[in-house]
Amino acid sequence: MEVNEIIEKLKDVEYIRKNHFDLARDIVNKYNEAHEMELKLSQELVLRALERYDDFRDSKIIIDNLVKELRLYPYLKDKKISLKNALVREAFTTQIGDEEIIMHGPQAEVFSLLMSGKSVVLSAPTSFGKSLLIDAIISTQKFSNIVIIVPTIALIDETRRRLNKKFNHQYKVITHSTQEVSNKNIYVLTQERALEKDFIGDVDFFVIDEFYKLSLWSDNTDRCALLNEVFYRLYKKCRQFYMLGPNIQGVIGEFNHDVSFEFKKYEFQTVVTEFHDLTINKKQETLTSLCRKIEGQTLIFCSSPLRAYGVVGQLTEHLKSVSVSSDAIELAGWIAENYHPQWLLVNALKNGIGIHHARIPRSIAQYIVQLFNEQKIKFLVCTSTLIEGVNTSTKNIICYDNQISGKRIDYFTFNNIVGRSGRMFQHFIGEVYLLSPPPQEVLPFVDIPVFSQGPDTPESLLLNLDDEDLSDVSRQRISQFLDQNDISIDTLKTNKSIPLESQLRLAGALHKYYYKWIDKLIWQGYPDYEQLLFICDIIWAFFDGKNIGNKVIKSPKQLAFKIRQLSKRIPIKTMIEEDLNFDPNYTADSVITKILDFRRLWANFHFPRMLRAIELIVNDVQKKRGGSEYCEYSNYAVLVENFFDNPSLVALEEYGLPVEISKKYEYKLVGNDDSLDQTIDRLKILDIDKLKLSAVEKRFISRVKISI
Incomplete structure (x- = not known):
């Protein structure tokens, strides 16, 4: 029997029950005939057989033996198996927290390498269980201080929850620089937090999740530079690391530093992904029709929050048969009471549909994901913020779009999206429905600029490296910043993620207009309106204020007004109502989006970051000019980034x-x-x-x- 025919037979319950031995024998034959490159196909057949395991009746022992041969040992858990298979299962069992975990073959290989003291860079599919290896390493208690770098705050929360549940009595999990350290610590941080105040002490082992973000092609230049600096700083403290991520072809580049690691790439499947090409049909009609008949939890990927709202509006209008849990309805009521009843999110939850993107408050987004994972919401419409690492349990993914922020997604990102379908022990087969054409199959290589120091390595990163670790070319590239007198090198280094050229321009302007500007800048504590407006003018003139924060702020005066408004601690609900009353053409969705964007992007991030940078530059210039008074903006920056709350x-x-x-x-x-x-x-x-x-x-x- 040919492979495609076996796959079709594995979907037919009655056929399996009547012909279980013959079908199991055919799967064995395909395994015996397979060359090394074809084992992936044999693995798919076995995983499909596991989906119908009980229907194989007396032939289940054959499937068990194939599971063992293909090193899918976790799937031997809780099964009545032969003594030989039970001994194999026991050999790959380890204790993590209060739970016994069975590793599959490649997991055990990587774990063995790490336990032998080697550093490992691992590329493997989403369902591989890469994070489980972190937990396994921690459970050995071999290391006292472990640092885990994750790309998003959402992943900080998810990782913290997982580790606290398992290791709360052995380690303190630290997610903020303000927390006190203990005897044994696990730091879970983004790259930005890892560089705050240099608060990380000794390090015995470190992890970088989604390590592909070290490469310039994967993320914005500022965040990439910061992650490279974190890698550099951690490697100076500790030589053993574990970096993990999916769908990478290899690590390239010549390394100036003595960086030693083993790169391991696996295409080892623990679930099957089945694709359904629906791209020839009209997207909206196809989506509605598909959602009416689809079974199981379903993620719907959209290119942007605006597209997500469009899809949600369409589904709430046309889907009437989705069962809605009381938890979802209660959450909808709470959001309506504390934000606005006409927010589309409220109507979506009442119709059994969740929404997840960066503009939704974190606590609400987390709650929605939990409802989805608990099957209290059937549909979750999301953007890339969910795809980039937050673990969800879903059988189906609908790829409604093939873009992110107006750019076509590459094959790497596409694999990340579709890899979210299926989950070990829950969904042996993940279903992916394509409503937009997929990209061509090309897997990327990862370059690590901090060590390879190629021509595209950000100068801000090079400036933060020790001199002995710079190449001659790199020294030449940053000479313009070293050979100037307007601003100190320490200030340039401290103002991470602020472009070096912008800092130099501001410092030069401060020297030029010193007597005209300095009185407006020397303040401490709480600025008056003119002082605040002048800071906003500087942000606009030197830090490209008009093009950041989703362009939600249009002018320095508006920025100053919004910050002053924030200081009044007006409830979000009141702010929404005031804006809607101000202009009847506004919608609740547009007003809420603007308010949340301002709070998340400007108040919580851009303004405090730039205010601290301006403080350092002003005081630097004051020192160079022999001034006796200095500014102090840090307390105000803390107030703004915390919305003037505690x-x-x-x-x-x-x-x-x-x-x-x-x-x-x-x-x-x-x-x-x-x-x-x-x-x-x-x-x-x-x-x-x-x-x-x-x-x-x-x-x-x-x-x-x-x-x-």
Whole structure:
């Protein structure tokens, strides 16, 4: 029987039950005939057979033996198997936390390399179980201080939850520079946080998740430079690392530094991905028709938040038979009460549809993913923010678009998207429905600029390297920044992610207009309106303010106004209502998007970052000119990035607790010390039953309490 015929027979339950031995024999024959390159196909047949395992009746032992031969040992768990297979299973079993985990063959190979002291760069499919190896390494307690670098705050939360659940008694999980260290620590940080205040002490082992982001092709230049610097700094402290990611062909480039690692690439399948090409039909009609009949949890990938809202609007209008859980309806009611009842997210949840993109508050987005994973929401319409690492359990993925931010996705990104379908022990077969044409099959190589130091390596990165680690060409490239007197090298280095040319231009202008500008810049604590506006003018003139933050702010005056408005601590609900009353042509969706964009991009990130940079540059110029007074903007920067609320309460938003809830009980959560660690300790002992909260608010708090 040919492979395609076997695949079709494996979909026919009655045929399997009547002909289980013959079908199992045909799968064995294909395995015996397979060359090394064809084992992937044999693996697919076995995984499809596991989907119908019980239908194989007395021939299940044949499937078990094939599972063992293909080193898919986890699938021997909880099965009545032969003594020989049971011994093999036992050999690949390890204890992680309170749970016994069975590794598959390639996992065990990588684990063995890491335990022998080698560094490993691993490229493997999404369903491979790359993160499980991190947990396995931690469980050995071989290392006292471990650093894990992840690309997003959402992944910080997910990783923290997973590690706290397993290792809460052995390690302290640290996600903020303000937390105190313990005897044994696991730092879970983005590259930006890892470089804050140089607060990471000794390091015994470090991990970089989604390591392809070290390459310039994968991310914006600023974040790539920061991640390379983190790698460089960590490698200076500790030579053993584990870097993981999917769909990479190899690591290229000549290394100036003595960097030693083994690159391991596997195409080892633990689930099957089945593609359905629906690109010849009209997208909207096809999507509606497909969603009416599709079975199981379904992710719908869209190119942008705006496209996601369009898809959600279409589905809520045309899908009437989706079952809706009470949890989803209660969440919709809470969002309507605290934001606005006409926000499309509210209507979506009432219709059993979730939305996930970067413009939704983190705590709400986390809750929506949990509802999806618990099968309380059938559809989750998402953008790349969900695809880039947040673990979801889904049987189906619908690729509605083949773009991200207006650019066609490459094969690498496409693989990341479709790799989210299927999950070990839940969905042996993941279904992928293509409503837009896929890209051509080309897997990329990863270059690590901090070591290869090619012509595209950002100068900001080179400036932060020790002199002995620079090539002669690199020294020449940064000589323009070293051979000038307007600003110190330390200031240029400290202002990470601020373009070097912008810093030089501002410093030069400060020297030129010193007597005209300096009185407007020498302030401490809290600026008056003219001082704040002048800072905003500088951001516009020197830091390209008009083109950042999704262009949600149109002028320096608007930026100053929005920050002053933020300082009044007006509830988001009130701000939404005021904007809607101001212009009847506004919609709730557009107003909420602008408000959340400003808070996330400007208040929480761009403005504080640039304000701190301006402070350093102004004080640098003052020192060079012999000034006696200095500015101090850092306290104000902290206020803005925390929306003029308590920093510990805002940090809890990242843990999954909305500020709208935590502020109700600020007096119970925050003491005089304002410490995040102390706030977390108080939250742990908070008696939810004594609080006047709705059911959904109690679930928000409970969800956080079990993860800290």
